[in-house]
Amino acid sequence: MKDLLLQGDRRALAKAITLVESQKLEHQEQAQKLISDILPHTGNSFRLGISGPPGVGKSTFIEGFGSYLIQKQNKNLAVLAVDPSSPLSGGSILADKTRMESLSQSPRAFIRPSPSAGSLGGVANKTREVMLLCEAAGFDFILIETVGVGQSEIEVSDMVDFFLTLMLPNAGDEIQGIKKGLLEVAHAIVVNKWDGDLKHKAELAANQYKSALSILHNENKWSPPVHLCSSLENIGYEEIFASLKKFETQAKQNQDWHTKRLSQNKKWFEKLVRKTFQSLIEEKYKDSWLELSKEVEEQKISPYEATRELFQKIGL
Numbered sequence: 001m002k003d004l005l006l007q008g009d010r011r012a013l014a015k016a017i018t019l020v021e022s023q024k025l026e027h028q029e030q031a032q033k034l035i036s037d038i039l040p041h042t043g044n045s046f047r048l049g050i051s052g053p054p055g056v057g058k059s060t061f062i063e064g065f066g067s068y069l070i071q072k073q074n075k076n077l078a079v080l081a082v083d084p085s086s087p088l089s090g091g092s093i094l095a096d097k098t099r100m101e102s103l104s105q106s107p108r109a110f111i112r113p114s115p116s117a118g119s120l121g122g123v124a125n126k127t128r129e130v131m132l133l134c135e136a137a138g139f140d141f142i143l144i145e146t147v148g149v150g151q152s153e154i155e156v157s158d159m160v161d162f163f164l165t166l167m168l169p170n171a172g173d174e175i176q177g178i179k180k181g182l183l184e185v186a187h188a189i190v191v192n193k194w195d196g197d198l199k200h201k202a203e204l205a206a207n208q209y210k211s212a213l214s215i216l217h218n219e220n221k222w223s224p225p226v227h228l229c230s231s232l233e234n235i236g237y238e239e240i241f242a243s244l245k246k247f248e249t250q251a252k253q254n255q256d257w258h259t260k261r262l263s264q265n266k267k268w269f270e271k272l273v274r275k276t277f278q279s280l281i282e283e284k285y286k287d288s289w290l291e292l293s294k295e296v297e298e299q300k301i302s303p304y305e306a307t308r309e310l311f312q313k314i315g316l
């Protein structure tokens, strides 16, 4: 499988992804070996996270900007999703495949439908591994879509080089509220729907974001630009791409690119240890785990006592 994968064989890639996402123990062992084998062949792509509130146009943007990358910049790309369930459409990237019509027909794009919507913490958490498989298969641009409504943007920003936040043409109170987290991790803001009746509003919003960002990011080396774009009319992609290139050049010059990836590796390891440890407890010490959880729930013992008891049982 490894050789075919490295040659860019689509079926081998799809199979490898299924293996990596499998919950079966024997598959997980094979998957881990595969990941270790392909690791030396990874790291050559531009990893781009794309987030934004529900309905902002993420899928439409990926279709348009993705096609631009293929046609005008001669790239090939993989599209992945974290937290595919969306409060608006209730759909997933699977349904998006119809929205990403030209991308899904392009031989130079690989769209990975997420296995099951709403399985945060479960299957969807293999995005990093899937990204590495896509890199090994030769894709030079990886686009990771996530709905910006929770922790998912933090998870994604921990695995990408550049985090792009799409915003609606009505900034206003959004800046004060829940979207602030999104602004803080963003390397660029793109106000989408810069067309028709919304054109003027989009420009006003862009100006508001510019002043908001100048407060948030005054000490950073990279000051996130604010762009305008219409994913319906395919306008604004050149400026966005220019920002990606500028960021890459700058980050590679001052070593930030490499340093960030190293620290992301470390975070990946730490997260893996925590996850493995937790599933070890939940599986191998299931009875004690359940019993103690219940006692804590019924306020028979404190969470501290329960933790101590559990660790004593494990022998730690």
Ligand SMILES: Nc1nc2c(ncn2[C@@H]2O[C@H](COP(=O)(O)OP(=O)(O)OP(=O)(O)O)[C@@H](O)[C@H]2O)c(=O)[nH]1
Binding pocket: 052, 053, 054, 055, 056, 057, 058, 059, 060, 061, 086, 087, 088, 089, 090, 147, 192, 193, 194, 195, 196, 198, 229, 230, 231, 232, 233
């Ligand atoms: N006017 C205008 N409408 C757009 C633009 N981009 C997307 N839309 C519309 O906005 C709606 C939502 O677009 P999607 O691409 O599904 O948005 P999304 O962010 O992927 O939505 P979720 O996946 O549900 O979070 C659709 O009706 C699109 O046609 C744009 O640039 N201009």
Ligand SMILES: [Mg+2]
Binding pocket: 058, 059, 060, 086, 096
């Ligand atoms: Mg979408």
